[in-house]
Amino acid sequence: MAVTATAASMALQQRLLFNTPKSKALHPHRRTHLSPQTPRTVSMVSSSPSPPSPSPDTKEDTAESCVNTGLSLFSKGRVKDALAQFENALTLNPNPVEAQAALYNKACCHAYRGEGKKAADSLRIALRDYNLKFTTILNDPDLASFRTLPEFKELQEEARLGGEDIGYGFRRDLKLISEVQAPFRGVRRFFYVAFTAAAGISTFFTVPRLIQAIKGGDGAPDIWETTGNAAINIGGIIVLVALFIWDNKKEEEQLAQITRDETLSRLPLRISTNRIIELVQLRETARPVILAGKKETVSAAIQKAERFRTDLVRRGVLLVPVIWGEKRTSVEKKGFGVPAKAAISLPNIGEDFEKRTQSITAKSRLKAEVQLKAEVVSPEEWERWIRDQQKSEGVEPGEDVYIILRLDGRVRRSGKGMPDWQQIVKELPPMDAFLSKLER
Known part of the structure; x- marks a missing residue:
């Protein structure tokens, strides 16, 4: 006779150490998972008494179980309770892997709640003491809102001065x-x-x-x-x-x-539901049209676009206005030095970024959230990119320009001034058309 594992235990058995994070139903955050112990079956012999099975209620909490409980709570939108579990995990003598996971997920909870300083503090410890890779912070779409805050800029500069790869490792490729x-x-x-x-x-x-x-x-x-x-x-x-x-x-x-x-x-923007995403997450979902120039010029172009709203939305057009001369923030320069007790060869939590951006569920949800217009976040980064693009195209930096992107994220075409919306409606096929499928 054998004691059968519960359905819940069998579900937990499928989770792997630092598994690819799954998107959440209510809140599209993707987190790091730790694997619990594999459920076992126990043989029962009639001639000898069997010890009673331990009750789940009396099971002692471990750092690993707290992290996994926190992930489960987060998936249900209970961010405050999840945060308490991650904090509890840090008090239960976690090993380096568990500590890294608890700190990283704790930072993601703080970022979701808009607590930039607390998120930066958690990430700073994970970077300094537990060998968290900075590219993880840069690549995770769930931390897009945090990357728009001054605290992220400070953390990035500290990491650079400490000899870390601050997220530009892609240049090596x-x-x-x-x-x-x-x-x-x-x-x-x-x-x-x-x-x-x-x-x-x-x-x-x-x-x-x-x-x-x-x-x-x-x-x-x-x-x-x-x-x-x-x-x-x-x-x-x-x-x-x-x-x-x-x-x-x-x-x-x-x-x-x-x-x-x-x-x-990697440039961030805020969509209609007030969620902050990166432009790469719009691939295959929308055709961003960047409108850069003086406020009155861009505003007039957006007003004209409203006349063609239905046709533009059918074609996946997303207006991204960039106004010249937005306020910039300064960064205090300091480094956090050499890691003191870094864990060796810990997994990089967010390296499957491209796969996560291709999630069908995430794309369906994002498509419902994308309307005609988005708002840029970190406008100085957008302006810097546009000015670099203008220089490469031989256009005087600072002129009014528009840039139309394809569904695959590449530049379709650009020009001086503002676009002719009627011409764009004729030029771009609807999202469900065969030509749009080829563009993906």
């Missing part, structure tokens, strides 16, 4: 992305170097012959032939070096554009 977009650049460079070397060697032997031809005398080579050979070699070297420099410049421009695209995808 830019060359790889560039090679994918221009796969024969390396081959071209090889031939540039090889042919330049060959021409240089030939010139090395041709120059003495040219000197001898100029001096003349018996046995001197033909001066015109020798001069022609020297000119070809020297001209080839000049052309090949110029091509090499041109290719390098093109690569730098390409890397700069990839960097701008990545930066754009």
Whole structure:
């Protein structure tokens, strides 16, 4: 005879250590999970008495169980109770993994409640003492609202001064992305170097012959032939070096554009339900149209867009107004130094960011929340990106411009002034059209 595990225990059995966080029904937050002990079956022998099974009510709390209980409460929207569980976990002698999870999820609760300072304090301890990766904070969409606060800027600067990767590690992969977009650049460079070397060697032997031809005398080579050979070699070297420099410049421009695209995808905005998200979360859900310029110009463009509201919403258009000259905040510079008791090889909680942004449930919910207009958060970051884009396109920074994005997040087209909404309605297919599916 065996004691069967309860349905609840079987459900808990499926959870893995630092499992991919799941979106919540009421509040779309994704958190880190710790795995409980696997339920076991106990053999019962009739000839000997069996000890009574421990009651779930008398089970002693552990740091691990408190973290998992907090996650369950958070999934039901009980943020205050979840926060109490994470705080309790920190008092129960947690190991480094459990402490990191409790601190990180505690910070997410504070961020949800708008308590930026408390969220920063929890994350600071996790970064300093438990080897939390800063890219986790940068990549988690649930911390988008926190990343708009001055406390995040302070934390980022402290991490940078302490030698941490403050979230720009994606730049290390830019060359790889560039090679994918221009796969024969390396081959071209090889031939540039090889042919330049060959021409240089030939010139090395041709120059003495040219000197001898100029001096003349018996046995001197033909001066015109020798001069022609020297000119070809020297001209080839000049052309090949110029091509090499041109290719390098093109690569730098390409890397700069990839960097701008990545930066754009991380810019935050506030949608109609007052929820703060990052632009990357709108991929396949909306076509953002960025309107940047003076307040009166942008306001007039939005008013004109209202006349085509129904058609624009059908096409997934989301207006993102950026007004020049928003107020900026300063950051106090200080570093938190070398980690004192960092855990070794702890999991990075948020590295599956791209997968989470592709969740069908999350996209359906987000699609219902997206209306015609959004509000930018951290306007100075938006303005900086737009000015960089203007420089790359040869437009004087500060001019009124619009930028239309595709469903996949890439720039569809841009222009000076404000867009012609009637033309945009004709140009963009409805969201349920076949062409829109191809654009995804």
